[in-house]
Amino acid sequence: MGPGAPGGFGGPPPSEANEKLKEPLPKSIGEIPGYLKRVLHSFFSRLIYIIKLVWEAKKSLLIMMVFLAAFNGISPVLSAYISANLLNRVADVLTLEAPVFTTICTILLPAMLLQFGYMFFVSLVSSISNMITRISSELVTNHVKCKIMNKAKEIDVASFDMPEFYEKFENANREAGSRPVEVIRSTFNIISTIISAVSFIVILSAVAWFAPLVVILLSLPSAVITYWYRKKNFKYMRHHSKERRQMSYYSDMLVNKDMVKELRLFGLSDTFIFNYNKVFARYFSGIKSLITGESIWGIVISLVTTAVNCALFFFIAYTVTIGGGQIGDYSLYTGALTSIANCVAALVTTTSSIYEGTLFIDNMIVFMNEKRHIVPTLPQARHVARHVGHTIEFQNVSFRYPGTDRDVLRNISCVINPGDTVVLVGLNGAGKTTLLKLLTRLYDPTQGRILLDGHDIREYDTNELYAMFGVIFQDFGKYAFTVSENISFGEIAKPIDPDAVREAAEASSADEFICRLPKGYDTPLMRVFEQTGIEPSIGQWQKLAIARAFYSDSDILILDEPTASLDAIAEQEIFQQFDKLRKDKTTFFVSHRLSSATIATKILVLENGLLAEVGNHTELMQKKGIYYELFTTQANRYITEAQERTNPGGGTA
Numbered sequence: 112m113g114p115g116a117p118g119g120f121g122g123p124p125p126s127e128a129n130e131k132l133k134e135p136l137p138k139s140i141g142e143i144p145g146y147l148k149r150v151l152h153s154f155f156s157r158l159i160y161i162i163k164l165v166w167e168a169k170k171s172l173l174i175m176m177v178f179l180a181a182f183n184g185i186s187p188v189l190s191a192y193i194s195a196n197l198l199n200r201v202a203d204v205l206t207l208e209a210p211v212f213t214t215i216c217t218i219l220l221p222a223m224l225l226q227f228g229y230m231f232f233v234s235l236v237s238s239i240s241n242m243i244t245r246i247s248s249e250l251v252t253n254h255v256k257c258k259i260m261n262k263a264k265e266i267d268v269a270s271f272d273m274p275e276f277y278e279k280f281e282n283a284n285r286e287a288g289s290r291p292v293e294v295i296r297s298t299f300n301i302i303s304t305i306i307s308a309v310s311f312i313v314i315l316s317a318v319a320w321f322a323p324l325v326v327i328l329l330s331l332p333s334a335v336i337t338y339w340y341r342k343k344n345f346k347y348m349r350h351h352s353k354e355r356r357q358m359s360y361y362s363d364m365l366v367n368k369d370m371v372k373e374l375r376l377f378g379l380s381d382t383f384i385f386n387y388n389k390v391f392a393r394y395f396s397g398i399k400s401l402i403t404g405e406s407i408w409g410i411v412i413s414l415v416t417t418a419v420n421c422a423l424f425f426f427i428a429y430t431v432t433i434g435g436g437q438i439g440d441y442s443l444y445t446g447a448l449t450s451i452a453n454c455v456a457a458l459v460t461t462t463s464s465i466y467e468g469t470l471f472i473d474n475m476i477v478f479m480n481e482k483r484h485i486v487p488t489l490p491q492a493r494h495v496a497r498h499v500g501h502t503i504e505f506q507n508v509s510f511r512y513p514g515t516d517r518d519v520l521r522n523i524s525c526v527i528n529p530g531d532t533v534v535l536v537g538l539n540g541a542g543k544t545t546l547l548k549l550l551t552r553l554y555d556p557t558q559g560r561i562l563l564d565g566h567d568i569r570e571y572d573t574n575e576l577y578a579m580f581g582v583i584f585q586d587f588g589k590y591a592f593t594v595s596e597n598i599s600f601g602e603i604a605k606p607i608d609p610d611a612v613r614e615a616a617e618a619s620s621a622d623e624f625i626c627r628l629p630k631g632y633d634t635p636l637m638r639v640f641e642q643t644g645i646e647p648s649i650g651q652w653q654k655l656a657i658a659r660a661f662y663s664d665s666d667i668l669i670l671d672e673p674t675a676s677l678d679a680i681a682e683q684e685i686f687q688q689f690d691k692l693r694k695d696k697t698t699f700f701v702s703h704r705l706s707s708a709t710i711a712t713k714i715l716v717l718e719n720g721l722l723a724e725v726g727n728h729t730e731l732m733q734k735k736g737i738y739y740e741l742f743t744t745q746a747n748r749y750i751t752e753a754q755e756r757t758n759p760g761g762g763t764a
């Protein structure tokens with residue numbers, strides 16, 4: 112099973128796969144046990160999931176954390192006994208009539224050496240514990256991030272256009288990296304706290320057996336209030352994730368180097384800041400109310416707890432005094448009482464923090480359990496035949512984005528033969544790019560099938576299918592790597608071939624500007640990581656994207672507006688190279704300049720998601736339909752523009 116696969120080690124717990132976060136409240140007293148059972152089951156399921164994450168990241172660190180937790184639990188008790196022993200020795204020295212130096216050396220010095228030796232040992236263990244915590248934090252965070260990234264690469268691209276899915280992804284990515292470490296650390300703190308509390312309860316029971324019970328009972332109201340507000344806080348955060356996304360968007364836009372120019376020139380900075388503050392005010396009002404409510408309850412409970420603790424201190428002092436105890440004994444018992452109270456308070460705070468953390472981990476569990484995978488439909492995926500001609504057939508293909516009720520494409524049917532040059536024509540929004548994304552299996556059809564060599568493309572191994580395409584989309588990638596690496600990404604499976612990289616750059620007319628760069632093909636692009644990085648123009652980026660397509664050893668070439676940012680001369684140069692590139696290859700081509708359609712063996716005219724016309728340039732011009740109208744309109748505009756350039760005064764020649 113792959114990472115995050117349902118039921119696999121490290122994947123979501125089977126019982127958690129379809130769990131709903133919102134547990135319905137009990138409607139009667141009889142339903143309370145069942146309600147508590149479900150809540151505890153959910154809590155421990157998530158906790159086990161987190162422990163598995165840490166175990167996957169580094170087994171030895173988890174084992175060391177267990178031992179350190181046990182020591183940290185015993186340490187306060189040992190410290191209390193050693194301190195009480197030292198106080199009693201001091202009292203003995205003060206009451207004995209022997210020489211001071213002798214009594215100090217024989218009675219006090221051993222107790223002092225024990226005290227300071229133990230303090231040093233505790234400090235050493237604390238340093239080791241801190242080191243392990245920091246190391247485990249880095250390792251676990253990295254492990255979780257990698258799991259999320261590996262899961263993200265399996266999800267179909269259409270899901271990223273859905274706000275609901277993207278919210279899951281964002282929640283998982285934002286919280287899940289740090290939360291597991293926090294929960295694990297808090298869990299081991301609880302183990303330590305429980306060991307300490309039990310030990311102090313045993314000590315205190317010698318003088319006041321009921322005192323620990325009173326302290327525990329006093330903690331119950333605080334625990335209920337804390338848990339209640341933790342869950343309310345989590346629900347508020349989840350329900351208001353939209354506001355958090357908005358705030359992130361506004362703040363990110365203000366520091367986005369690509370947006371700075373427009374923001375300044377259009378005077379939009381103040382607008383974005385205003386919108387940020389408006390959203391924050393709306394978001395903060397709810398958070399403020401939760402914080403205030405929890406704090407008021409905390410003050411009331413603290414007053415009651417303090418009064419009861421004072422009474423218990425008086426009782427212990429009275430009991431120790433009449434029993435003939437020493438000052439160290441009083442210190443031990445009152446310290447035990449204080450420690451029990453602190454332990455109980457820590458248990459409430461820590462367990463509520465763990466509870467909240469496990470709720471946030473649910474975001475990761477939900478995301479890791481996503482089923483929107485692009486996977487073959489056959490148990491044994493078909494292998495793609497490479498470096499041969501391919502027949503492609505669209506059979507009644509329709510597509511709509513998840514969560515919408517409108518088909519972007521409807522009943523598309525056509526056959527593409529090996530070696531065809533196919534030009535997609537249509538107005539913006541006609542469905543041209545969507546059709547190409549279906550062909551490359553970035554999306555899957557809502558209805559119908561796409562056949563490759565007679566077989567549904569969903570039956571093929573996805574990685575092999577992707578490798579068959581050389582693609583340039585409108586929104587092509589701009590990578591913060593060297594020029595050579597940017598081009599070689601067209602065929603990532605093979606080592607970089609400098610000669611092939613240069614040939615691809617020459618074919619795309621990119622070589623000219625690359626040779627002028629400080630380090631040529633080794634020049635880093637963008638200033639994301641390198642201060643000396645170069646920021647190419649849009650046209651230069653586009654030439655690099657085209658070079659990437661030339662570099663790829665693909666059977667099917669897909670070009671979606673590849674020359675949109677180039678001038679007419681550069682575009683003509685690219686078209687000349689395309690004639691060489693598309694030889695013996697099936698090519699899909701989208702361009703807003705319809706003159707490019709004249710090279711096509713087949714033109715697909717899309718209108719409102721429908722395949723309106725099919726044919727070559729001559730056939731469609733003779734038909735005098737949609738294509739004819741689009742072509743002649745554009746041609747007339749170019750003729751008019753040319754005449755205006757040659758005769759700017761508007762008079763007759």
